[in-house]
Amino acid sequence: MAIELYSWATPNGHKVHILLEELGLEYRVHPIDIGNGDQFDPDFLKISPNNRIPAIVDPDGPGGEPLALMESGAILFYLAEKHGRFLPAEGQGRYRTMQWLMWQMGGLGPMLGQAHHFLQYAPEKIDYAQKRYANEANRLYGVLDKRLGESRYLAGDDYSIADMAAWPWTRYPERQNVERGDYPNFQRWFDEIAARPAVQRGVEVLAGLRQAAFDDKAKEILFGATQFQRR
Numbered sequence: 001m002a003i004e005l006y007s008w009a010t011p012n013g014h015k016v017h018i019l020l021e022e023l024g025l026e027y028r029v030h031p032i033d034i035g036n037g038d039q040f041d042p043d044f045l046k047i048s049p050n051n052r053i054p055a056i057v058d059p060d061g062p063g064g065e066p067l068a069l070m071e072s073g074a075i076l077f078y079l080a081e082k083h084g085r086f087l088p089a090e091g092q093g094r095y096r097t098m099q100w101l102m103w104q105m106g107g108l109g110p111m112l113g114q115a116h117h118f119l120q121y122a123p124e125k126i127d128y129a130q131k132r133y134a135n136e137a138n139r140l141y142g143v144l145d146k147r148l149g150e151s152r153y154l155a156g157d158d159y160s161i162a163d164m165a166a167w168p169w170t171r172y173p174e175r176q177n178v179e180r181g182d183y184p185n186f187q188r189w190f191d192e193i194a195a196r197p198a199v200q201r202g203v204e205v206l207a208g209l210r211q212a213a214f215d216d217k218a219k220e221i222l223f224g225a226t227q228f229q230r231r
């Protein structure tokens, strides 16, 4: 039975789109236009109580019961484990994969998200915030570059869910005040993953529906008072 995918064409969405494509799973896409406020729809909140994409419902979850999941890292972990791919079942590689997945979820994603916010979207240009997040973005690319100077992929010799989690956040370093030429090991890894057919299909999922830039209505929904209402 097909997985129900609730998502939008953003880095956190792309992670799951890429894994679904890599695994060759059947899935049905439900667009959640976050610039239009679809993430606050009561039906979506039942699946994703944090009003964020991505989320899935697997009709064939554990115990044969449907499983609803939010949080991209949890979805990657669940699907990789269920299908026995892109996450070693045991040994050092399993924990290295989890380490780099957690690094992406707790560090790379949130910090690059703040860099995008203060460098691209914030209505006021706040010098302190811009410098802080651009510096942090460059620090994180430095960590990535060093690791990828020692290892073909983040967790070791094999491509894993840790790479699928990190890669979508690094597609446009210029938006984070990062110069890709400063990080050659990162660039080698980036190009290798970008060449994978499943990755190319994954980033196209819902891409045609997304506007190039947020308009004023979308900015109000994403960054204004709407976001902070109690639900």
Ligand SMILES: N[C@@H](CCC(=O)N[C@@H](CS)C(=O)NCC(=O)O)C(=O)O
Binding pocket: 010, 011, 012, 013, 034, 039, 051, 052, 053, 054, 070, 071, 072, 073, 221, 222, 227
């Ligand atoms: N930790 C969450 C973050 C998800 C997230 O921030 N999603 C964004 C799009 S990339 C979203 O849904 N934003 C809607 C909003 O801010 O209202 C995950 O990894 O799934």
